[in-house]
Amino acid sequence: MLDIEGTTSATGFVVGELYPYARKRFGRLLTERAAEPEVRRAVGQIRAMLGEPAADAARIERALGAWLDEDRKATPLKTLQGIVWAEGFASGELVSHFYPDVLPRLREWHAAGVRLHVYSSGSVAAQRAWFGHSPEGDLRPLAGEFYDTENAGPKLVATSYEAIAADLGAVPGRVLFLSDRPGELDAARAAGWHTAGVRRPGEPYYESGMGDHPEVASFAELEIRTGTGAAPDGPVVGADEVRRAGARLAAEAARFAGFGWMRGTSGNLSVVLARDPLRLAVTASGRDKGELTEDDVVLVDGRGAAVAGTAGPVAGAGKPSAEAGLHARVVRLTGAGAVVHVHTVAAVAMGRRRPGGIVLRDLEMLKGLGVPAEGTAVRLPVIANSQDMDVLGDRLEEAREPRMPAVVVAGHGLYVWGEDLPQARHHAEVVQWLLELEVASGRE
Numbered sequence: 001m002l003d004i005e006g007t008t009s010a011t012g013f014v015v016g017e018l019y020p021y022a023r024k025r026f027g028r029l030l031t032e033r034a035a036e037p038e039v040r041r042a043v044g045q046i047r048a049m050l051g052e053p054a055a056d057a058a059r060i061e062r063a064l065g066a067w068l069d070e071d072r073k074a075t076p077l078k079t080l081q082g083i084v085w086a087e088g089f090a091s092g093e094l095v096s097h098f099y100p101d102v103l104p105r106l107r108e109w110h111a112a113g114v115r116l117h118v119y120s121s122g123s124v125a126a127q128r129a130w131f132g133h134s135p136e137g138d139l140r141p142l143a144g145e146f147y148d149t150e151n152a153g154p155k156l157v158a159t160s161y162e163a164i165a166a167d168l169g170a171v172p173g174r175v176l177f178l179s180d181r182p183g184e185l186d187a188a189r190a191a192g193w194h195t196a197g198v199r200r201p202g203e204p205y206y207e208s209g210m211g212d213h214p215e216v217a218s219f220a221e222l223e224i225r226t227g228t229g230a231a232p233d234g235p236v237v238g239a240d241e242v243r244r245a246g247a248r249l250a251a252e253a254a255r256f257a258g259f260g261w262m263r264g265t266s267g268n269l270s271v272v273l274a275r276d277p278l279r280l281a282v283t284a285s286g287r288d289k290g291e292l293t294e295d296d297v298v299l300v301d302g303r304g305a306a307v308a309g310t311a312g313p314v315a316g317a318g319k320p321s322a323e324a325g326l327h328a329r330v331v332r333l334t335g336a337g338a339v340v341h342v343h344t345v346a347a348v349a350m351g352r353r354r355p356g357g358i359v360l361r362d363l364e365m366l367k368g369l370g371v372p373a374e375g376t377a378v379r380l381p382v383i384a385n386s387q388d389m390d391v392l393g394d395r396l397e398e399a400r401e402p403r404m405p406a407v408v409v410a411g412h413g414l415y416v417w418g419e420d421l422p423q424a425r426h427h428a429e430v431v432q433w434l435l436e437l438e439v440a441s442g443r444e
């Protein structure tokens with residue numbers, strides 16, 4: 001697990017090049033793009049932090065400037081910087097920095113099957129941009145997951161490291177954290193991780209040292225041995241496998257479209273292809289779901305982001321479903337092997353009629369969900385819709401009923417899952433049947 005600033009890369013570069021770059025662009029971002037959801041959310045967080053619910057763009061820009069001066073690691077600051085930097089990197093205006101000892105080592109470790117991940121206080125967007133636009137080109141294939149203070153928590157507390165290990169499905173004692181900051185190393189160690197301090201002249205913690213952590217002056221001094229039980233990170237899923245999954249998803253989608261459950265481009269499907277690290281094949285976004293082909297599929301990771309397979313990017317068909325993040329979340333949460341999302345009238349109608357959930361009992365059809373046909377009541381949860389998959393995922397996690405492999409998303413549709421694709425389909429058909437019955441029963 002790699003920290004970036006001060007560890008793989010010079011802090012001076014961030015402070016000297018990137019901060020001024022962002023500072024110059026915040027004004028326009030806050031005024032011209034205030035309506036974008038990420039900007040809006042960050043502005044809301046800043047207002048809350050300032051205790052000034054009415055703070056205008058100029059006030060917020062000033063606060064951001066002051067935080068940059070203090071090098072304060074505030075989440076909304078990181079978010080907005082992330083946006084500006086990602087665009088700077090994408091346009092080629094910015095190129096990231098890595099110490100010369102780092103890339104040879106990362107390549108070597110990656111080739112040896114060591115799984116490399118990133119945990120940095122910069123936002124995930126900024127981290128991806130950093131790796132994606134290095135002086136040696138796109139390094140993202142070297143890294144697996146990216147964690148920041150928003151998806152993992154603050155870097156100085158052990159619970160963040162525990163959460164990361166859990167998310168990765170990694171045994172804490174088999175993770176090594178490389179950082180230049182002793183407080184972070186302490187927190188990682190408290191979570192059971194191995195640690196090594198990277199102590200480079202000129203970096204902020206050089207003088208104070210690495211506490212009682214083993215330390216190196218460069219990655220060249222590090223030797224990582226992969227023992228037994230380590231799952232190779234390499235490309236675990238081949239392009240052919242993804243395409244075969246695409247064919248299966250296309251067949252399922254055609255069936256659901258035939259039922260009228262995936263009108264137009266609505267709905268999406270996924271199937272798990274690997275667990276460690278998590279990989280799902282998910283339908284490509286924006287396609288007519290009745291006409292998918294084996295190529296209308298994208299391989300995504302445990303957060304729903306597109307990843308490359310063995311034969312280069314398998315994402316020949318473009319972007320993953322806009323809801324891929326929720327599919328991945330359902331899989332992480334429930335251990336499901338496949339997820340079906342359909343836009344059915346009955347789901348939306350019943351979501352409206354029973355916003356607190358739909359209680360079902362005494363129906364033979366419940367046996368199709370593993371629930372007894374008599375005497376047991378189960379609730380099909382209804383959650384509020386959101387365009388933000390993290391928000392939707394949180395709602396699903398909170399509302400989910402362990403016995404019910406489905407959730408209704410109000411004003412939107414139905415999510416159903418199962419151990420594999422056939423079971424997810426069976427569950428979808430059963431749940432939809434139950435919803436249609438409720439609609440037909442007409443009870444208010």
Ligand SMILES: CSC[C@@H](O)[C@@H](O)C(=O)COP(=O)(O)O
Nearest residue numbers: 265266267268285286287321322
């Ligand atoms: C009418 S499509 C609505 C979409 O926003 C979404 O809800 C959906 O189900 C399909 O999205 P997609 O990105 O094609 O997988």
Ligand SMILES: [Zn+2]
Nearest residue numbers: 266267341413
């Ligand atoms: Zn949808």
